[in-house]
Amino acid sequence: MKIFVLTGAGCSAESGLGTFRDKGGLWARFDPITLATPEAFARDPDEVHAFYNLRRRNLLEAEPNAAHAALAQLQAVLSQKNGGLFLCTQNVDDLHERAGAQQVTHMHGELRKARCMACEVVTPWDGDLGRLDRCPSCHNSGSLRPHVVWFGETPLSMDEIESALHSADLFVAIGTSGAVYPAAGFVSTARQAGLQTCEINLEASENAHVFEERHYGPASLTVPIWVQNILAEL
Known part of the structure; x- marks a missing residue:
């Protein structure tokens, strides 16, 4: 996967x-x-x-929370099973890396x-x-x-991101507002490419209606549960 x-x-x-x-x-x-x-x-x-x-x-x-740790775990497991987790973040923090993620694409740069x-x-x-x-x-x-990346500037690694979107099986947005483009348009690109889509958020984002699956609550609770469900399916 x-x-x-x-x-x-x-x-x-x-x-x-x-x-x-x-x-x-x-x-x-x-x-x-x-x-x-x-x-x-x-x-x-x-x-x-x-x-x-x-x-x-x-x-x-700051310190990584349970959501960062769960995603790092999922990335490690998928890499061992000939799958992969392309972790793309709008955040300029390094909490994914500090939680153990080996590959993170920072489309908005790094603080x-x-x-x-x-x-x-x-x-x-x-x-x-x-x-x-x-x-x-x-x-x-x-x-x-x-x-x-400041407002009015082009996000980083867009070619790599576009390629990863089209080669994935599932697109998941976690903790996003659905209001900042081009990231807010990734779900539509994913749907057009035939991917399953899932939103995990504290509350519904501005583009929540585009997602097929939705989970709401604090990231530190919802993301680990979602990750465990994915691991159980592997």
């Missing part, structure tokens, strides 16, 4: 990470919709860096990395990032930005 899993913010929310839709808390000082753009970075890089530095610190304090706008080299980065930091590769100062 080949499964394509798309995860969103709802998969990591129970790990202590804020989401764009939370009221107050982590986002109280910032408006992510206006800061997460190339234009905002060009206009006020210090404010954008401050926003992502806060998110990076929050991520370093614990920096990208140089001068030489395009991507570098692991766990500390605060600012305008005075130099690129470890080309040594330019002021050229580093968070390695995340």
Whole structure:
């Protein structure tokens, strides 16, 4: 069996990470919709860096939850049975990897990395990032930005994602809003390709009606149950 899993913010929310839709808390000082753009970075890089530095610190304090662990287990089992789990995430955290997942496609980039706008080299980065930091590769100062996909930019690995969608047997969306494209359109692509489709979410997403199967509740509860059911079928 080949499964394509798309995860969103709802998969990591129970790990202590804020989401764009939370009221107050982590986002109280910032408006992510206006800061997460190339234009905002060009206009006020210090404010954008401050926003992502806060998110990076929050991520370093977070821990994977049971949903991340269950998906890592499923990926390992499927790989041993000549199947596969293509794990694609909209999240910029690394909680899937920390839970043991061996292959994760980050379509929106990774928070614990920096990208140089001068030489395009991507570098692991766990500390605060600012305008005075130099690129470890080309040594330019002021050229580093968070390695995340901002609004108006093209998501990463789209050719790989498209290929994986068409070669899978089952498409599953976990913790997604169904409102952010192109990810929100993956279920329609899956249906057109003849895949079975399943939504696992805290509550119905904006495109829940497109899915054939639906499970609702906290990811840390619903995902492990779903994984155990899949394992029982193998």
